[in-house]
Amino acid sequence: MRKVGVIGAGQMGNGIAHVIALGGHDVILADISKERAIEALGIIRHNMERQVNRGLTTQSAMDEAIGRITATDKLSDMSDVDLAIEAATEKENVKVGIFKELCESLKPEALLATNTSSISITRLAASTDRPEKFIGMHFMNPVPVMKLVEVIRGIATSEETYKIACQFISDLGKDVAIAEDFPAFIVNRILLPMINEAIYTLYEGVGSVEAIDKAMRLGANHPMGPLQLADFIGLDTCLSIMQVLYEGLADTKYRPCPLLVKYVEAGWIGRKAGRGFYDYSGDEPIPTR
Ligand SMILES: CC(=O)CC(=O)SCCNC(=O)CCNC(=O)[C@H](O)C(C)(C)COP(=O)(O)OP(=O)(O)OC[C@H]1O[C@@H](n2cnc3c(N)ncnc32)[C@H](O)[C@@H]1OP(=O)(O)O
Numbered sequence: 001m002r003k004v005g006v007i008g009a010g011q012m013g014n015g016i017a018h019v020i021a022l023g024g025h026d027v028i029l030a031d032i033s034k035e036r037a038i039e040a041l042g043i044i045r046h047n048m049e050r051q052v053n054r055g056l057t058t059q060s061a062m063d064e065a066i067g068r069i070t071a072t073d074k075l076s077d078m079s080d081v082d083l084a085i086e087a088a089t090e091k092e093n094v095k096v097g098i099f100k101e102l103c104e105s106l107k108p109e110a111l112l113a114t115n116t117s118s119i120s121i122t123r124l125a126a127s128t129d130r131p132e133k134f135i136g137m138h139f140m141n142p143v144p145v146m147k148l149v150e151v152i153r154g155i156a157t158s159e160e161t162y163k164i165a166c167q168f169i170s171d172l173g174k175d176v177a178i179a180e181d182f183p184a185f186i187v188n189r190i191l192l193p194m195i196n197e198a199i200y201t202l203y204e205g206v207g208s209v210e211a212i213d214k215a216m217r218l219g220a221n222h223p224m225g226p227l228q229l230a231d232f233i234g235l236d237t238c239l240s241i242m243q244v245l246y247e248g249l250a251d252t253k254y255r256p257c258p259l260l261v262k263y264v265e266a267g268w269i270g271r272k273a274g275r276g277f278y279d280y281s282g283d284e285p286i287p288t289r
């Protein structure tokens with residue numbers, strides 16, 4: 001894996017590019033907006049500085065890693081990558097559109113991975129020209145900190161693709177958990193219904209934002225409260241995952257909370273928008289309910 005492409009320069013794309021560049025690979029980081037891709041380089045630099053300050057990496061390793069990342073808005077720049085990882089918005093039509101365009105540029109032997117949180121790997125693979133070289137590589141947020149990557153094979157994924165993907169992840173210093181190709185896989189099958197239930201708890205007035213988060217932080221030792229975590233993930237992504245669970249498993253227990261739907265409709269999609277269950281416009285996040 002000399003060169004790796006990452007498509008989508010949002011919070012996951014920049015984290016994935018960060019760990020892959022620190023792992024010694026060249027990275028092409030693409031976004032639909034060139035400004036966004038360039039902005040991501042600044043975020044990566046900031047996050048690597050945190051790691052240098054904590055002694056987790058060195059200044060020279062950081063400088064080399066930054067030098068290995070190229071930002072672009074053209075998928076045609078992916079023509080010589082050995083692996084492309086898609087980390088764009090959690091919408092099936094967006095991802096399928098990217099794969100259609102990307103496959104025109106990728107060399108035939110290149111592997112293709114998706115960081116989707118919930119969507120069928122088999123179905124996404126079928127929209128490409130290389131289902132046997134396609135795999136789910138689900139990194140966790142924040143990528144530089146979290147140890148786990150879920151690996152999901154589609155029905156057509158070859159054994160060779162699977163082995164190369166697992167080796168690549170392990171070389172990055174991450175641990176693999178194997179999940180079958182069911183809606184939202186393992187982590188989000190368990191985590192998102194908990195977050196959705198926390199939003200119902202708020203919706204039904206059982207507790208305030210502050211009380212719900214405090215209850216789960218101090219009462220269940222979660223590092224973040226569920227509403228704080230929902231804001232951190234992005235409420236748009238949370239809603240998309242709940243919709244995939246609801247439709248994919250055809251069970252009303254996965255019904256997205258109407259309050260989650262309303263927040264997304266309002267554009268209050270969490271930290272990345274400056275407002276979600278908390279308002280991030282000041283120095284400290286302020287609960288909105
Ligand atoms: C939705 C999906 O599809 C799947 C998912 O990813 S679900 C989300 C999974 N993630 C979680 O559940 C995260 C839960 N939260 C946490 O674990 C912690 O709150 C957290 C690691 C994010 C932050 O920890 P914290 O103690 O509150 O904050 P902070 O002290 O700033 O950071 C802790 C460490 O992480 C580092 N860090 C945090 N964000 C970072 C980033 N983006 N890049 C690099 N380092 C980062 C900090 O530098 C710090 O390092 P040290 O411990 O060496 O000082």
Ligand SMILES: NC(=O)C1=CN([C@@H]2O[C@H](COP(=O)(O)OP(=O)(O)OC[C@H]3O[C@@H](n4cnc5c(N)ncnc54)[C@H](OP(=O)(O)O)[C@@H]3O)[C@@H](O)[C@H]2O)C=CC1
Nearest residue numbers: 008009010011012013031032087088089090116117141233
């Ligand atoms: N957030 C999380 O905690 C986690 C998310 N994931 C998954 O990772 C993926 C990305 O999520 P996340 O980074 O949080 O989302 P973000 O909203 O932070 O970033 C998505 C990025 O993709 C860009 N994008 C949209 N369409 C295209 C396109 N056609 N070509 C290139 N780039 C495009 C967006 O640009 P623009 O803003 O201009 O639309 C945006 O910069 C999703 O599949 C999500 O489910 C996986 C694990 C954890």
